[in-house]
Amino acid sequence: MRYHKAIEVTEEQANAIKCGRAVSLSSVVVVAQGDRYYDVRGMTDTEIDAFVGDLARAEYTALKAASSLPH
Numbered sequence: 001m002r003y004h005k006a007i008e009v010t011e012e013q014a015n016a017i018k019c020g021r022a023v024s025l026s027s028v029v030v031v032a033q034g035d036r037y038y039d040v041r042g043m044t045d046t047e048i049d050a051f052v053g054d055l056a057r058a059e060y061t062a063l064k065a066a067s068s069l070p071h
Helices: 011-019 045-067
Strands: 007-009 030-033 036-039
Touching: 007 011, 011 030, 011 036, 030 045
Parallel strands: none
Antiparallel strands: 007 036, 030 036
């Protein structure tokens, strides 16, 4: 995955960010994928879109690899 400015945080930190009045470059402040949370307040909408796309591609690649293993 290419470099992104997202910062991985805990669920507790993500909840605090969402409930706070943090300054953000977009209306999105936290991105969650499964049990992982990312602080994206320093990212623009375009950067967030690219980040979410990279997360989805990485998840798809992992699922595809797991499904192609012999059982």
